[in-house]
Amino acid sequence: MKGQNSFGEYVVQDSEVGRLIVSINVEASGGADIKTLNGPDAGLPFFGGVIGLGSTSANLKAGSAK
Numbered sequence: 001m002k003g004q005n006s007f008g009e010y011v012v013q014d015s016e017v018g019r020l021i022v023s024i025n026v027e028a029s030g031g032a033d034i035k036t037l038n039g040p041d042a043g044l045p046f047f048g049g050v051i052g053l054g055s056t057s058a059n060l061k062a063g064s065a066k
Contacts, residue, residue, distance in 0.1 A: 003018030003019055003020055004018075004040070008040070020036060020038065020039065021036070021037040021038045022034055022035065022036055022037065022047055023035050023036075023037055034047045035047055
């Protein structure tokens, strides 16, 4: 089971199968380097947040599913 919908967006998963795995490297300057480890294309490990059809807020924080 893939963790993406028909638009290529990852969706909330009830199990570990299909979940997107990311790597977060926090820099001393306060920034962070976030990349995907198991995305659909290994040559494009980019990660970004968007406000889309399923969004309930623009916050990307711990405990926020959407």
